[in-house]
Amino acid sequence: MTRDREDTQATPDGTALTLPHLVKWVEMAVRARTERALxxxxxxxxxxxxxxxxxxxxxxxxxxxxxxxxxxxxxxxxxxxxxxxxxxxxxxxxxxxxxxxxxxxxxxxxxxxxxxxSLTPAIEDDLLDGFTDEERVVLKKLLGRIARRFE
CATH class of the missing domain: 1.10.10.10 (Winged helix-like DNA-binding domain superfamily/Winged helix DNA-binding domain)
Incomplete structure (x- = not known):
């Protein structure tokens, strides 16, 4: 059974991924794209x-x-x-x-x-390709709420 690329909630063996794992994957993607852009x-x-x-x-x-x-x-x-x-x-x-x-x-x-x-829009567009404008707004709001808790 192949895993759908958009299914990031489980590993190939069906084990559920935790939020920290998902955040780490996203962090690595953001870092790589940011370093490439800069x-x-x-x-x-x-x-x-x-x-x-x-x-x-x-x-x-x-x-x-x-x-x-x-x-x-x-x-x-x-x-x-x-x-x-x-x-x-x-x-x-x-x-x-x-x-x-x-x-x-x-x-x-x-x-x-x-x-x-000036490079940020291209980074965001790359990371959020396939997201609707509404999904982008919601994601930013939710991440902002988490970030403010740890300031």
């Missing part, structure tokens, strides 16, 4: 997400960003180094806690976000 830009999809977080949050420490992205502080250090070197973010000493360094988006970082955003 290949000509000097930042990765993950680095772009750091820039977006800084745009939304204003300023943050690298430890704060690591917590938001559910990665280790060491991994965050690896991500932000090239962003600082490229002039997309800068840092300053926190005036209330002199030992803390706050990262913030630069004008070049904001321009990079705008440039990458």
């Amino acid at each position: 290949r000509d830009l000097p930042v990765s999809g993950t680095q772009l997400f750091v820039l977006v977080l800084l745009r939304e949050r204003g300023e943050a420490t690298s430890a704060d960003l690591a917590r938001m992205m559910h990665i280790t502080p060491q991994a965050m250090t690896t991500l932000i180094g090239p962003l600082r070197d490229g002039g997309y973010i800068d840092r300053r000493v926190d005036t209330t806690h002199a030992r803390r360094l706050l990262l913030r988006l630069t004008p070049d970082g904001a321009a990079m976000i705008r440039q990458a955003r």
